[in-house]
Amino acid sequence: MKGDEAACVLFDAGHRACGGCAAAMAARFILEAAGKDTIIVSSTGCMEVFSTPYPETAWNVPWIHSLFENNSAVASGIVASLKKQGRKEKVIALGGDGATFDIGILCISGAFERGHDFTYICYDNEAYMNTGIQRSGATPYDASTTTSPAGKCSYGNPRPKKDLPAILAAHGAPYVATASIAYPPDLKKKVEKAVNTPGPCYIQIHAPCCTGWGFESEKTITIGKLAIETGLWVNYEMEEGKVTRVKKVVRKPVEAYLTEQKRFRHLFKPKRNDAEIAKIQAIADRNAEKFGIDIKLKA
């Protein structure tokens, strides 16, 4: 396909991502949508490390990495400089969930409050993968990570995922959306919309990580779809703070998603933990209710 060729040119082959890496797919989709007149500001994390081992780079658009937590502040400066120079490139700050939900949130909040014209995209693989699968504020309830391990008195991560899209919408962001690498056309449409909307926009992309979550690398898309189909991830758009579009599904029980991943294995082995599974089901039910994602089938 012509589009895919163009994307490969902008985010090139030969990088060091794991086979089946959703973040690498996200980079391709993002640039396919945003085009060549885009400046990317990456945070420290898997994406940065696997794409730019000196003296090589996978990026055929202008790209900069400074630190783990400052990509939106660096982006603020770039946007200001472009404005001063009368230049028209789009600016995308690209960060992992750790950079976005946790250590970088001050810079993101500042940049959104100031209203710079840029798009922040979080590829959300739900943990600090680059440093070896530690929990982040985006790690889902009960997921076992190396800092929230399941154990005799632990069911894994004790907290639910932070609602970052709502936090950024509350900053007055004109456009906020969630997307998944399992649905590339939808993802690309959202990126295109975000980069063409004036002001700070936010997109959070579900990016299943075979290494960190414990599934076979050919299953990345399947896992991404299951997250949506169980209601544990909802794809939606918010315009001016209001939810305007939601992907509806015929929902499956959360087990369909959980049993496919080693990070939730402790909920089923050595003994099935009905109480905890029910809590995760309740999270999906609340998502379904909040966003109205259920397609009601006639009996």
Place this chain on the structure above:
Amino acid sequence: MLEIMEGSHAVAKSVGLCRPGVIAAYPITPQTHIVEALADMVADCSIDAEYITVESEFSALSACLGASAAGSRVYSATTSQGLALMFEVCFNCAGMRFPVVMSIVNRAMGAPLSIWNDQQDSISLRDSGWLQLYAEDNQEAADLHYIAYRVAEDHRVLLPAFVCFDGFILSHTYEPVDMLTRKQAESYLPPFKPYHRLDAADPISFGLFAAPDYYMEFRYAIDQAMKQARSIIPEAGTEFSEMFGRDYSGLTEAYRIDDADCAIVAMGSICGTVKDAIDEMRNAGKKVGLLKLRAFRPFPEKEVQKALAGVSTVAVLDKNISLGSKGAVALEIRDALYGSQITVLDYIIALGGRDVRKKDIATVVASAEAGVGDLFYGLREEVLK
């Protein structure tokens, strides 16, 4: 034309004349008057800059880094706690070779909290790869900004630069200052020419990670650039002197040192007091002189060796302390004079804004002559009890 101006305003006005495209700063005492004055200039369109009112110093310098990468001349100002918050970004600016210029309005580091002057803040960034220039008075503080931009942006250097001047003692003090005209500023400091920039027409990647087979060479290159700056700073300073008549041709400046037995070495506003004290001591027949360091990074090793060759004793005034060791300036001077017969004694002085008078300088010189040094000068014994 001479104008009576507050130090902060003199600096802000000079910075405006340097024409930064992007300014990003966060208020902190005693730096605030600079960023307020620049905000006024932007609000009145008397300068044409994008002013980013960031939410922290960390973001201030990060935004400067981004704007520099995109091709703008950038400016920030901070001090003490704000500079500490920028620590990580400081190393990054130098590592990526972005010629950011930042005023450091020197202030002590907490705890205990102190808003008053010493030089612990900038000294603590000694190893970050930033050029460090120190001003003695408001005129010098204003002028060093032009020189800092010239040197930092020079493609033979490409390093960020601190222009350091003492909080309150200079920043909040009114002195006559001769401001360059717009035309003079433009003739001395041409528009910014980035070495590389983020540009869709010529996409390159900045800030890659380097494995052990590449990292050391990057560090070596920065060190080489620093050493290169040892000649570029005097070059830029000499040109400034020739154009405007104020002499910044040296990395150091000597005062009545030629026949001195004892030399004081110091940086910043304390040099003014030292000069007056020297005049009095000279009148009393003591052969004392001053070597003022204008550049601390790069360290002017050769100039120091040359200037101090004839003295027998050196008294270093350190407005900082590398806790558990010595003052940072004394360590450098001892290193520069290694193998000579010169005695170098260190005096940790004026920390957290403690006042220094001419008589204190005389006491230091008397102590040095008696071979008593490597001490905190002027401790209040009753407080230590």
